[in-house]
Amino acid sequence: MKAVYITEFGGIDKLVYGDMPDPQPESNEVIINVKASALNHLDLGVRSGRGRVPGNFPRILGCDMSGEIVGFGKEVSGFKTGDRVLVDNRVKCDKCRYCILGEDQFCSNQMRIGVDLDGGHAEFCVVPAVNVHKISDDIGFEEAAAMPLAFHTAWQCVVVKGDLKPWETILIQAGGSGVGSAAIQIAKRIGAKIITTASTDEKIDQAIRLGAHYGINYTTNPDFSNSVRDMNSGRLVDMILDVVGAAVWQQNLLSLKAGGRLVITGTTSGSSADIDLSLLSGRPLTLMGSGGRTRRSFVDMMEVINRGELHGVVGAVFSLDKVGEAHELMESRKFSGKIVITGS
Ligand SMILES: [Zn+2]
Structure with a gap:
């Protein structure tokens, strides 16, 4: 063959x-x-x-x-x-x-x-x-x-680890990526408000079509945490899904509310970052890696895919x-x- x-x-x-x-x-x-x-x-x-x-x-x-x-x-x-x-x-x-x-x-x-x-x-x-x-x-x-890989990764982050709720707001980094575009659709099915970032206006347009409510071009607006707050009625977000890593680390911390969850599943821009550890106790934030995935969660995801609700x-x-x-x-x-x- x-x-x-x-x-x-x-x-x-x-x-x-x-x-x-x-x-x-x-x-x-x-x-x-x-x-x-x-x-x-x-x-x-x-x-x-x-x-x-x-x-x-x-x-x-x-x-x-x-x-x-x-x-x-x-x-x-x-x-x-x-x-x-x-x-x-x-x-x-x-x-x-x-x-x-x-x-x-x-x-x-x-x-x-x-x-x-x-x-x-x-x-x-x-x-x-x-x-x-x-x-x-x-x-x-x-x-x-x-x-399979993109959606199961996004499912793991949004559903399993992040436990996103309908009344919450999620910031999805790199909404034009495979994982990002999957996460937007999953968060949309849950009913959450979705803010996403992307490197070009074209990718933002695609993310909006998939279900994101707001998009931020991080190339032209690299200090985007203020925009995130503006788009969320003056509040910081409940949860962030990140595949970018070092380049958006500080903006992630500035965008996440006290008690918020940050799920990291990729570090395409680099994996070294400074962190003030007092943030974890003072605000207190929950920082998570996406980690391994179960057969059970794949089966759960396939139920939704076969209903035609994710593409x-x-x-x-x-x-x-x-x-x-x-x-x-x-x-x-x-x-x-x-x-x-x-x-x-
Ligand atoms: Zn085994």
């Missing part, structure tokens, strides 16, 4: 488009004919060797994917050939203390499809059946591939042999929504 893989870490030139053996399923796995996969910043990290590294080479990249089931192992039930599905890329062991106690977000032996296991930039991919979720007929494969935002589409160009676009940051790779 055709696939995009790496045999060593490095630049975009290390991405190989070539032939790999057709994968065969274990007894608990399904084979997916991949129709679409999507890029995440994680993919750039895997290719370059930053962060966690693949256990061995070659490694087929692609953490997000959707497609049709074309075969399965003998212990798999509940699926049939032709089922339209998307994939949760976090593979849990079901054996460790955390998995047994129902806290699989902390699984000691967790592996990720597209990182530790072969991913979706290929004609076919085998994954554990428990990681596969059916999608309704009116969700296209490209949209479906754009959703993947596809920003650009490339064919499988053009994954290098897709990485270039992602590194340029001159895009919004998700970069999607069409299948075989």
Whole structure:
């Protein structure tokens, strides 16, 4: 089969488009004919060797994917050939203390499809059946591939960790990003007031269309905490979701009310920041990392997705042999929504 893989870490030139053996399923796995996969910043990290590294080479990249089931192992039930599905890329062991106690977000032996296991930039991919979720007929494969990581991350931040309420106001940083555009839709379903930031007016327009009430261009208005207050009837916000990190750290602290929650799930601008620790006791703020995610929360999220109430935002589409160009676009940051790779 055709696939995009790496045999060593490095630049975009290390991405190989070539032939790999057709994968065969274990007894608990399904084979997916991949129709679409999507890029995440994680993919750039895997290719370059930053962060966690693949256990061995070659490694087929692609953490997000959707497609049709074309075969399965003998212990798999509940699926049939032709089922339209998307994939949760976090593979849990079901054996460790955390998995047994129902806290699989902390699984000691967790592996990720597209990182530790072969991913979706290929004609076919085998994954554990428990990681596969059916999608309704009116969700296209490209949209479906754009959703799993971004929406599960946003769900974790807004619903699980942040516990956003309808009467609250949330500030969502980088509303044009995959996680940001997902978080806007989730916060909209909850009924909260939504203020978002973005680097361009075009991204703000898109965020407004998705459900944000107010948008701030942080390129032209870098000291935006006063604008946040103005947009929230003179009050600071109850909660912030941040994927930006160092560049907005001080403005985050100036925008958050006493007792407010800041959930951090990315630090694309840098991860070092000064903090006056007395803020935590004096105001008192709750600072949280988004952390690992459970199978249960993925299932909860899929219920809402299959009702048609959340939509993947596809920003650009490339064919499988053009994954290098897709990485270039992602590194340029001159895009919004998700970069999607069409299948075989
Ligand atoms: Zn485990």
